Amino acid sequence: MPLKTFFKEFGVFLGEKESLLDKHYQHVAEKIELHWGYDEFYPFIDKLLVDCRDRKRVGFPIEVALEITELHNIHERLYPPRNKN
Template sequence: MTLKNTIKEFRSYLGENESHLDRYHKNTAEKIKLHWGYEEFYEYMEKLVIVEKGRNRNGFSYPVILEINKLQEIHEHLFPGLKHHLSI
């Protein structure tokens, strides 16, 4: 099942559009679903957008970054307080 089909708020955000995470980054989408609703979600999402020293990667396209930001916003709304337990 895709992120779009799993998270109704994300589906509403995307409307008729396909999720770039679901289409082009299936493994990442699966890991987001795995962490959804848990404190570890925030740590995982941060690792997606931060390039660690000595790690060579291309980064995500702008539409994917927008989706990541929206998912973080939705998660914070649905699970208030989880983020505050982490020292991010």
């Protein structure tokens, strides 16, 4: 299912535009759906946005990074991270 349909708030963010994650990064979109609502979402998204490896990754285009960031923001509002203390 497209992210825009799966997450109502994300559909509002995109408006009439198609999700670039769905269009060009289907494997990432599927993993976002899989992790949605779980604590594992946060480390997964962090790894997408921050390269902690050998710096040989090209990274996402800015428009895709903005989609990922918006999904993070929506998830944080709906499922605030639990304190691990």
